[in-house]
Amino acid sequence: MRVFAALLAAACVGGSVSAQPGPLPDAETFFARARERLASNELLQNRYAFKERRTDIRLNPLGHMGTGPLLLYEVYPSVEPAMTYRRLIQRDGTPVAEAELTAQDDAYRRRYHEWRLGLSRENPDERAVRRKRQAATEAKAHAQAKEMVELFAFSIERRDTWEGEPAIVVGFAAKPQARPRTRESRVAVVFAGKAWVHETEHEVMHLEATTIDDVSFGFGMVAKLNEGAKTSMTRRRVNQAWLPAETRFSGNGRALLLRKVAINYVREYFDYRPFDPNDPPPIPGLASASSR
Secondary structure: OHHHHHHHHHOOOOOEEOOOOOOOOOHHHHHHHHHHHHHHHHHHHOOEEEEEEEOOEEEOOOOOEEEOOOEEEEEEOOOOHHHOEEEEEEEOOEEOOHHHHHHHHHHHHHHHHHHHHHHHOOOHHHHHHHHHHHHHHHHHHHHHHHHHHHHEEEEEEEEEEEOOEEEEEEEEEEOOOOOOOOHHHHHHOOEEEEEEEEOOOOOEEEEEEEEOOOEEEOOOOOEEEOOOOEEEEEEEEEOOEEEEEEEEEEEEEEEOOOEEEEEEEEEEEEEEEEOOOOOOOOOOOHHHHHOO
């Protein structure tokens, strides 16, 4: 997901207008507004609970890579990212047994109370350390977005539509002299593609990208994906926000240097509901206990 976020940020950071007949938006103004909307929606996204349907990619010690069962989660965000609750409710279309739901809720309830107790016992020095750590995490995200400006070249290519909405198509690819510094950036720069950005609302609605070189993980010892792997991301309007709806990835490669692998997975995000991340998830015994 971090690579998706990097590519999404890349699609909004800057560019130039390629030669096209007819008037197209001023590049500097268009990208500036897209950056503003992306930052605004990242904040709004944390104010929604949602459901996520996904499969996990698994690699076993023998080098076999594949997907596990189709899982459906309820996701409740938290002001503390580590306390976001991902509650498994279905496995391959079958509801999770009540005993398993109860066990998940019990485990989260213990974590939640320990976290709240830790906050209540913080002294000023501990609070300062925690806030410094949070600031460092935010600074890292800003630095990554800034790095994308340096690594990628962009162009406004044409007008189009996406799911009936007016769009400006933005092309992006890494600059020939790009020198990525972070792991996410090293993966992101092998992708080139296009983004469909809403012409009047300046929201990234859809992104498609393809690897133009092989991608290695763990210095090639864990896995390597061949050139031509494809990824896409779709966002849709939810109330006043544009939020993730689907991410896809497909490709071929090798695991542990020997085993051929084929990856094809989808993550879907839906049933968004307003939710205050300062509140605990609505599980039995937690909300009533925290409100005392």
